[in-house]
Amino acid sequence: MNANYLELTGVGIEFDTGGKTPFRALQNVNLKIAEGEFVSLIGHSGCGKSTVLNIIAGLHQATEGGVILEGREVVRPGPDRAVVFQNHSLMPWLTVYDNVALAVDQVFRKSKTRAERREWIEHNLELVNMSHALHKLPAEISGGMKQRVGIARCLAMQPKVVLMDEPFGALDALTRAQLQDSLMQIQADLGNTVVMITHDVDEAVLLSDRIVMMSNGPAATIGEILTIDLPRPRDRLGLAEDPHFVHLRHQVLEFLYARHGTPTAQESAAPVGGPTPVTDVSPVAAPARQESTGSAEGGSEAA
Amino acid sequence: MAESVVAEAQPVMDQRFEQIMERINPQRLLKVVLPPLLGIIVFLGVWQAAAERIDTSLGQFPGPVQVWEQVENLAGEHVRAREKEAAFYERQEARNAKKLAANPDAEVKWRDYTGKPVFLDQIWTSLVTVAAGFVLANLVAIPLGIVCGLSSGIYKAVNPIIQVFKPVSPLAWLPLVTMVVSATYTSEDPMFDKSFLNSAITVALCCLWPTLINTTVGVAGIDRDLVNASRVMSLSPTLHVRKIVLPASMPMIFTGLRLSLATGWMVLIAAEMLAQNPGLGKFVWDEFQNGSSDSLGRIMVAVLAIGFIGFALDRTMLALQGRFNWDKQAVLR
Known part of the structure; x- marks a missing residue:
């Protein structure tokens, strides 16, 4: 350590x-x-x-x-210091899945195949218990769920440090x-x-x-x-x-x-x-x- | 078989019918239809009364009735012109066929019909011209607006130029555009008429600004948190623009586009008058020069056509905005 x-x-x-x-x-x-x-x-x-x-x-x-x-x-x-923002900062025009995918596709576009990335996105959303709402827009889920997705997006970048701003x-x-x-x-x-x-x-x-x-x-x-x-x-x-x-x-x-x-x-x-x-x-x-x-x-x- | 389908469809049809009847129940109908109807009737009455009191050198100012007569006239002209055109092509076809039958190697000539354009042709020309100018303007305005919105340095550099050129009337641009086009567009077999280019470029110069300014404001006003999220993800500039900037500023871009199209349509009529582009502007000008007793009525038809088309263009943009906006719940007006 x-x-x-x-x-x-x-x-x-x-x-x-x-x-x-x-x-x-x-x-x-x-x-x-x-x-x-x-x-x-x-x-x-x-x-x-x-x-x-x-x-x-x-x-x-x-x-x-x-x-x-x-x-x-x-x-x-950079994604090695990913942030969970207070107001979740999810893109309102992207679904839950696509919001996490935006980060994952950026960070792992070279190191993971398409299938691996999809699995990784789903894995991280499962980690925060959001698997049931993959294809919902942020406006369609509650505030707590949005923050869960925000956390999933952050964790999915595999940051060295997770930064949370009054999450x-x-x-x-x-x-x-x-x-x-x-x-x-x-x-x-x-x-x-x-x-x-x-x-x-x-x-x-x-x-x-x-x-x-x-x-x-x-x-x-x-x-x-x-x-x-x-x-x-x-x-x-x-x-x-x-x-x-x-x-x-x-x-x-x-x-x-x-x-x-x-x-x-x-x-x-x-x-x-x-x-x-x-x-x-x-x-x-x-x-x-x-x-x-x-x-x-x-x-x-x-x- | 067919009967059973009908039998099944019957209740559904009844339900649909009931829904429709519910929507057009008399009370609702009265509330929705009556006010605008009353407004139109009062307007027509005032117009008729005022028209009777205005005498011009071309005779009495046309009231609604005379204008309607001119609508019918123009429609008649349209039908006759189309018949003439069809007859022309028929004759040409027959003549050439005869020639080819006599001598298969004969050189036959195919000519286009060159009759006077009718009102509908002129409307079409105007629409094509305004579309060309509008597209040309926005191919510049949207990318430039995005760049200005993203970089305050570039915005500060471009802003004074925007502010100075924004209020310039199309009539001031037109002579310059005309001279530049005649000097630079000198192809042997021109794809476009010069008058078309002059009008389209003048329209473009005037409808550039609303989109440019609204796009800039829209892009600059994107939620800081979303921009920060993008920075943390280290999105590339192109991805940032595609995934964040464009969706976020779409409402403002469309506001700009609507203002832009409205400006363009207004400017077009003046531009066509001076550039002699065979559209609605030229129609108005020719009728004015023609000076017959029908002229004012025909101009009035053009005025109404311009108004209705402008309205339709705005509605089209609104429909497009609903289509492209990510927020389907947004109330558009």
Whole structure:
């Protein structure tokens, strides 16, 4: 196991906002992630979590510092750092199968035959339990299913690192819990290295090996890293009353609210999934329902 | 055997009939048909009343009745011209056959009929001309629009040129186009008439802009997440355009195409008048120059024809848009 599989060194980024001085979003972010590790980034809205993820993905270029993955510097986006986007980002004009096929045909066009690719696409959709809807359009399936397809598309690229940008933020609590369980299972089976952004403290504690807590922006950086030494496989029901789980959860909450309280009124309006325990499924949120793309859904869950 | 088929089909037919009757129930019919019908009747009345009060040097302004007479006249002319044409070819056939019978080696001449074009021929010429200009324009506008939408650098370079040429009237382009075409298109056996080329190119120059601008805006406005997904997959530029850019910007491209075709059709009439392309524009111009007492009525027929064809062209584009749009639920109007 390579302990320095993914390495962020002195990463900082400035955005040109048109003003006199550019906006500094990140400053001196240092992080080492081991192969097969599951790391969550947590912090208040606007603290630059997504920016960190985008820099790892290569969608943003760091102003200073850099990212090294398996000894190679990251300079552009690529399928070895596949992203699961919050709003699934499936092409609405392609069927579930074709969405995954678009990625698979691109990544494996030389290394796999047509039949092998088809098998691989179907295999990955089966992994996320979507075999029943291969030929449906994204608009015809629920929000949770869309995110499953998004995960399948990501896994099908066989990335070195799976990057997840609030993957379950727009889902209702029940669907979210189901997907978290699926993700845990898949990660246990495949041993993927995962970097996930989340607003949800329970999600972070349940899934992660380490939680990276970020200080508030501008010029955000890593505030504290918490190691989650809960044994795997983890069971959400058992953990809900486990004193160590509760203690870890409390530590994250304390970092977020006691030491890095919500910076501005404007940002306090943004959805923070923290206070709602994942296991506490309110009846309102229970049925998995058809959603368009609304990122606003996440907000209503947290309320 | 046949009877049993009929017997089985009978309930289905009854059901279909009921459905149709339900759709055309009197109340619904009244709501759907009555307002436009009333509008048309009022319009015709006002037109008739106003026409009676306008006297021109070519006689009274034509009301709906006179215009209808001209429609019948033009239809009659059409039938007579077709008869004449048929007769011409019959005579030619007979003459040549006789010649060949007398001497199999004789050199026979086959000539095309060169009668005056009738109204329907002119409509056809106009449609072909506008189609040529429209296709020509969009072969440039759509690719250029995609490139402008993808690259803000190229957009910034092209934008000032777009903004300056966009408002230019076809009548300003036409003399330039005419001179350039006469200077450069000098084939011995020309495939196209110069007047046709002049009109088509002028139309193209004017209907380039709506598609170009709408395509640019559509491509530039594609959801960032989809673009990022494409970047993560490392799709090649061609695949990116084919799988993501084109489907995503299809609605905007079609909005551009519809505006484009409408502009082209409007511009065409003016272009044909000046370029003397034998289409509807020339028909209007010739009638105006002719100055008979029927002229105004005949021009009015052309005006209505232009209007109806423009409407039909727009509906055609709308139908095509429904066909090409991935989102079949989208409401088109």
